[in-house]
Amino acid sequence: MMKAKVAVLISGAGTNMAALLYAAKAEDCPYELVLVAANDPGAPGLRIAETEGVATWSLSHKGLNRDAYDALIDEQLRKAGAEFVALAGYMRILSDEFVAKWQGRMLNIHPSLLPLYKGLDTHRQAIDAGDPFGGCSIHIVTPALDDGPVLAQMPVAIAAGDTVETLATRVRFAEHQLYPKTLAAFVMRERNPDYLVGRVRALAMALPEADEVSSHGMPCFGIVKGKKFAYVSQDHHGDGKTALLVKISGVEEQAMLIELDEDRYYRPAYFGDGWVGIRLDLGDTDWEAIDEWLRKSWLAVAPKKLAGLIGVAEEF
Template sequence: MPKARLAVLISGRGSNMAALLHASRLMADCPYEIMLVAANDPDAPGLALAAAEGIATFGHSHKGLTRAGFDAIIDAELDRHQISHVALAGYMRLLSPAFVEKWQGRCFNIHPSLLPAHKGLHVHEAVLANGESVSGCTVHLVTAELDGGPILGQARVAVLADDTPDSLAARILIAEHQLYPRIIARHIAADQAPLPRLRALALALPKAREKLSHGAPGFFVEGGKFFAYFSDNHHGSGISALLVATSGLEEQAMLIEQDPGLYYRPPYFGASGWIGIRLDTGDTDWEMVEGWLRRSWEVAAPKRLRRLVTGI
């Protein structure tokens, strides 16, 4: 199975980015590979570090741009590199709602406290002011709420009697470097097995986007309609499948008759002529899956975009 294509967003030295990079090269069967390091400061030292390691980099100042406008620039670069997951590593920017929505479930952040305690800035000062004996760091999924997404993992760090904000931050940073690569790797590896590869194929199509639909990953064309869904164990069926549109009920029935072990009529979608293609048989023909995704994309895409791509 191809590795997840991870991008890391930084604003400065990129020490957590470096930890992710080196861990990805040292861990056996690491499920991700860093394909891009991007920064909101073209002079961020972490960019030079990444470039020296052969990683593609992108730096662009956010000054003078709206939050949404700058995020659109970064997002276009992520699309250009066919990124599947994003890790924030010392990225000192609040994200726009559109960016958060697009990358929901696939965007990670690490925060230097034991969330939900001490969200935001000046964490170590708050820990010391409260006289706390333990602090630490948290890896979580990014949501619209600042430092409020689902927690994926934490590491605890003792607070010493003579700690200053700087000394505590330095020890917590060591824990961050250990925690972040392990949690990202664990989360990606635990992702539903066929989904990363399906996602890579779907999002490689022009203007393709992903969004949860009724709790399931769905893929749609920007300015158009959904062209595919990933169904996993729907209502306890035990089936993992790709759902795509056929030409209608006649073709749907013909496919099921020809190969009932591969094709099936999915609940709710089947009445509209959609077909379920099983991805849990152990011998998935991914070229066939790619063909179905492209065919379904052509049905869902706006005419202008379809003509631009296919000439039809």
């Protein structure tokens, strides 16, 4: 199994990083840690990573503006070949530019049941509010602080007489359970057929007068009462692939695409030279490109009057 490459950013003890690291030692874990980076060269978590043979990088952020510092981190992540970033007690607000570069590929763990208690001092706020539960959340990172889509949560009961310290200790146990399995599911979703079909469906059905039917056991998208412009192949005839099939100009374009990237593009059986298969299950799908492929395929079969409306709309 090809494991997804994950970099972890820390600022201190790195206990959540360690939970991710030791979970990654399991043979069936779908990710591996390729870098642990810290904004504090004295962060104890760096020693854990080094001892376990994981590459590390550290540099104090003091004296550098946020954009410049984040550019240095981004450089290190790319050198390490990271595909995903996990924030694990990283106590720096990231620049919007950095977040944009890792959009949809960066997770954070936060010690509250979001959307409750964003920012700091979460346990104190939960106790003072008389909440029955504290807990932790894992969310996709967006420019707004602790505001991205929540992927998973684990509640932790607040006992009578709990202090910030006693509650924090139990929440930390919950974090160590929740983060590895949530990260594992997250890195695998770009290979999960249901997720991939859902992404294609959302894009295809956003096109004018699109509808969906099942054809030859495949989700199939067409123009209402018109021609089909896309199929999603899932292990069709046992080929093991999850792929989008779209219209192209013919054999020359098909051959050019396959030559360009033979792992991604292929000639779909039974569809002929007017179609190309695009693998969706390689883990690095460019969804903006898929959106454009669907649009071009739609235009190839759309009646001129309907296609003309698209052109008029795009001018505005």
